[in-house]
Each structure stands twice: as C-alpha cells, then as structure tokens.
Amino acid sequence: TAVDVRRLLRHRAEQHADGVWRSFEEAMRATMQDGAPDHAMRIAAARALLAEAYTEAGGAALEDELAQLRARRSATAR
Secondary structure, three states: HHHHHHHHHHHHHHHHHHHHHHHHHHOOOOOOOOOOEOHHHHHHHHHHHHHHHHOOOHHHHHHHHHHHHHHHHHHHOO
C-alpha cells in the first residue's frame, strides 16, 4: 500500500500542534552562548512560521537557510 507521506506528516503535526508551536516559540527567543539574542535564528523562526501560515507551499524554501543556521550554531557550540 502506498503512503502519502506529506499527508501523514500533516496529520502528525496537527496531533502535536502544541509541541510544534513550542518549538517555534523557543526558536523565536533563541540566544547565543553568551546570552545575547540570536537575531538570525529568531528571524528565521518567525519567517518559517509565517511562511507556513500564509503561503500555499509552506516553508520548504527556507530549509536551506535554516540548515545553514543550524550548522553555524553547532560550530559555535563546539
């Protein structure tokens, strides 16, 4: 049987909407190791949330940008 993965992901995201929201909320309050606001991460989180809420295609185009931010953050943490 074929599984529509996108449909399954949407269903699970809806089931865990509170957790998804908390993730965005935490990202929008992100800080650097020294406690300074991580403006890049905060803006990326806000953009991703708005893209999901207001565009038909969602935030898929933002994935590359978010991946770069995660990589930078991981490198900084080391």
